[in-house]
Each structure stands twice: as structure tokens, then as C-alpha cells.
Amino acid sequence: MTCDQIRPRFDDYHDGLLAADVADAVKNHLAACETCKEEYGLLVSCIGVIRGLEAPAVPPRALRNIVDTLNGPLPDLERGLEPS
Ligand SMILES: [Zn+2]
Numbered sequence: 001m002t003c004d005q006i007r008p009r010f011d012d013y014h015d016g017l018l019a020a021d022v023a024d025a026v027k028n029h030l031a032a033c034e035t036c037k038e039e040y041g042l043l044v045s046c047i048g049v050i051r052g053l054e055a056p057a058v059p060p061r062a063l064r065n066i067v068d069t070l071n072g073p074l075p076d077l078e079r080g081l082e083p084s
Contacts, residue, residue, distance in 0.1 A: 001025050003036055010043050 006029045012018050013026045030037050058066075 001029060003029075003033060006030075006033075006036055007039060010040050011047075013040075014044055014047060 006026055009018060009022065009026055013023055016023075018026065030040055
């Protein structure tokens with residue numbers, strides 16, 4: 001397979017969704033092709049970052065505080081954002 005045929009399959013390859021023979025072809029190509037190896041590495045790290053973001057980035061207690069703040073009285077906007 002050529003680079004153009006391999007690259008659209010990186011996603012499924014990463015998730016283990018490819019048929020065994022296709023996955024083998026991708027694996028062999030990655031072992032032989034420096035450019036695709038780099039591309040795949042980049043994709044894997046992007047997937048890691050994106051999936052990491054799906055986890056709650058804010059602890060529940062902080063969310064509670066934000067909700068309470070939103071439900072509470074509006075801050076005095078004329079004083080701006082300076083600490084009082
Ligand atoms: Zn390639």
C-alpha cells in the first residue's frame with residue numbers, strides 16, 4: 001500500500017478496528033516508512049490529548065463553586081475584576 005492508502009487508516013489502526021491483514025499492512029508500512037511513522041506518532045499523541053480532555057478537567061467541588069457563584073448575586077461590575 002502507498003502512504004496515501006495507509007494514512008486514512010491510522011485512526012482505525014490505533015483503535016484496533018482494522019482487519020488483521022490490513023492492520024499488518026499498516027504495521028509493515030509504519031516500520032518501513034519514516035514519514036508515516038512520524039505522522040502516526042503525531043496522530044497518536046493528538047488522540048491522547050483529545051481523549052484526555054474528555055475526562056473532567058475540573059474537580060467536582062470547583063464546579064459546585066462555579067454553579068453557586070452563578071446562582072448567587074451578580075458581582076459588582078463597576079469595581080471591575082480587581083480583588084476587593
Ligand atoms: Zn508512508
